[in-house]
Amino acid sequence: MIQVKNLVGGYSDQPIIQGVDLTIHKGEFFGLLGPNGSGKTTLFKLITGGLPKKHGEITIDGKPISKLSNLEKARQMAVLTQEAHVSFDFTVEEIVSLGRYAFQKGVLKSLSKSDRAVIEEVMELADVTRYRHKQFRTISGGEKQRVLLAKALAQEPQLLLLDEPTNHLDVKHSFYMLDLLKNWQRKHGLTIFAILHDLNVASLYADRVALLDEGRFQKVGSVDVLRNEKQLQDVYEVEVKAQSHPIVPKPQLLMTPHNEGVAQSVDLKNSFHIDQNEGVIHIAFDQPLRTLSNSVVGEGIQWLKHFCNFHVQKNYDGGDPVDDIQSWLRHSGISLEQTAGMMTAVKLDDMVLLEREYEGIQLVVMVTAGVGNAVDITNEQRDENMSKIGTINTMLFVDAHFTDGALVNASISATEAKTKALHDLKVKDSYSNTPATGTSTDSLLIGATQIGEKTPYAGSGTVVGKAIGRTVYEATVEAIRKYRVRQELS
Numbered sequence: 001m002i003q004v005k006n007l008v009g010g011y012s013d014q015p016i017i018q019g020v021d022l023t024i025h026k027g028e029f030f031g032l033l034g035p036n037g038s039g040k041t042t043l044f045k046l047i048t049g050g051l052p053k054k055h056g057e058i059t060i061d062g063k064p065i066s067k068l069s070n071l072e073k074a075r076q077m078a079v080l081t082q083e084a085h086v087s088f089d090f091t092v093e094e095i096v097s098l099g100r101y102a103f104q105k106g107v108l109k110s111l112s113k114s115d116r117a118v119i120e121e122v123m124e125l126a127d128v129t130r131y132r133h134k135q136f137r138t139i140s141g142g143e144k145q146r147v148l149l150a151k152a153l154a155q156e157p158q159l160l161l162l163d164e165p166t167n168h169l170d171v172k173h174s175f176y177m178l179d180l181l182k183n184w185q186r187k188h189g190l191t192i193f194a195i196l197h198d199l200n201v202a203s204l205y206a207d208r209v210a211l212l213d214e215g216r217f218q219k220v221g222s223v224d225v226l227r228n229e230k231q232l233q234d235v236y237e238v239e240v241k242a243q244s245h246p247i248v249p250k251p252q253l254l255m256t257p258h259n260e261g262v263a264q265s266v267d268l269k270n271s272f273h274i275d276q277n278e279g280v281i282h283i284a285f286d287q288p289l290r291t292l293s294n295s296v297v298g299e300g301i302q303w304l305k306h307f308c309n310f311h312v313q314k315n316y317d318g319g320d321p322v323d324d325i326q327s328w329l330r331h332s333g334i335s336l337e338q339t340a341g342m343m344t345a346v347k348l349d350d351m352v353l354l355e356r357e358y359e360g361i362q363l364v365v366m367v368t369a370g371v372g373n374a375v376d377i378t379n380e381q382r383d384e385n386m387s388k389i390g391t392i393n394t395m396l397f398v399d400a401h402f403t404d405g406a407l408v409n410a411s412i413s414a415t416e417a418k419t420k421a422l423h424d425l426k427v428k429d430s431y432s433n434t435p436a437t438g439t440s441t442d443s444l445l446i447g448a449t450q451i452g453e454k455t456p457y458a459g460s461g462t463v464v465g466k467a468i469g470r471t472v473y474e475a476t477v478e479a480i481r482k483y484r485v486r487q488e489l490s
């Protein structure tokens with residue numbers, strides 16, 4: 001659709017755009033990224049002809065853009081810029097109608113029936129119909145932005161150039177506008193070339209992106225370009241962490257503020273307190289820990305301060321565990337947003353809490369264990385009638401700075417240690433009579449202080465992995481022994 005070859009240009013003899021090559025395909029949403037002053041608007045102006053180029057070629061559908069008349073250009077492309085001033089007293093509807101200008105015929109140009117139908121459609125789409133009779137100058141910045149988009153769409157362009165289209169828009173209207181553009185792109189084969197400042201929005205909506213820095217493209221490609229943390233850091237001079245969106249297979253970026261005064265070490269043993277009664281074990285840390293868990297609430301990767309293990313009756317029907325834990329938390333006055341919550345039918349008095357230190361690494365482990373529902377994971381037959389007390393809940397707190405991979409490593413180390421404990425205590429799957437590897441409802445939480453040097457590994461080949469293995473093993477053995485004693489007494 002658009003082809004740019006070796007484009008050079010700017011405002012003086014010192015060009016801003018310094019040799020740009022670019023191909024934008026028909027029907028794609030292309031995002032132009034780059035820091036302030038990198039030349040994005042200048043590149044737009046060169047492409048639309050608002051600024052004469054010094055060198056290079058710009059063609060649209062193979063035709064040099066400089067050869068297109070203004071009317072031809074208006075039928076091909078619409079531009080929505082930050083500089084769209086409307087100085088006269090026009091109503092919203094009149095502004096949108098201006099978008100049909102290139103289609104009106106005759107000397108005394110007037111709107112045809114089909115022009116009116118297009119105007120109605122785009123006003124409806126941009127959600128501005130209700131302001132149609134208002135003076136443009138009296139509406140808000142965000143409303144103006146939507147009116148100008150409606151005007152651009154009224155042009156029914158092949159190509160839409162947008163300079164920061166969601167500027168002024170709140171979250172709802174930003175996503176509304178982007179969804180609208182995406183739908184229009186799919187329905188009408190519209191080609192979109194948009195300057196976007198929000199890298200996360202670019203990742204979600206653009207098909208391809210280019211990263212402009214000092215008038216040159218650093219990178220052109222799929223939005224996976226945004227996974228290159230080093231390059232983004234160099235261009236934007238901000239510490240960036242690339243993550244994956246949890247629902248859409250696209251990268252999302254997290255910026256890290258420059259934090260001076262962050263603690264360099266923490267005394268783990270003295271940075272929490274524990275409240276325990278018949279109903280709950282509540283471990284509260286002074287500072288949030290980065291956690292990975294399959295807790296009933298607070299699952300996944302989180303930053304949390306409160307860790308609760310709730311007691312349920314042996315015949316708990318498991319109706320709505322999330323709801324139950326949330327209402328217990330509310331009742332106990334513990335923050336829902338900062339808590340990981342597990343449940344167990346094991347007597348909470350039988351909890352084992354160990355504090356250990358290995359080669360300067362401090363660990364705290366809490367285990368409650370019941371093995372009535374112990375299961376051999378490799379045995380495909382299952383006992384559907386699980387009514388006995390049988391859950392091993394493990395919470396492991398470490399003074400370490402784990403990468404996400406190390407969090408997974410740590411959970412493997414803890415799981416292997418638990419399985420070794422079951423093996424040494426000869427716990428069997430009562431259904432298959434083979435050695436049990438766990439129970440059917442075990443929960444595990446790893447919480448790390450994230451202080452000190454980053455640790456990428458926490459497996460059995462590392463000091464921290466070994467420390468996790470030994471402490472979890474010791475706590476699990478002790479908790480199962482306590483459970484067995486209670487079973488024998490009852």
Ligand SMILES: Nc1ncnc2c1ncn2[C@@H]1O[C@H](COP(=O)(O)OP(=O)(O)OP(=O)(O)O)[C@@H](O)[C@H]1O
Nearest residue numbers: 010011012016034035036037038039040041042043
């Ligand atoms: N009209 C102008 N006359 C002279 N220099 C200009 C003019 N407009 C912009 N520049 C300069 O050109 C460079 C690139 O500006 P441009 O507006 O293209 O950047 P941008 O990437 O769009 O930035 P932003 O993200 O801040 O909008 C800047 O150094 C700017 O000062």
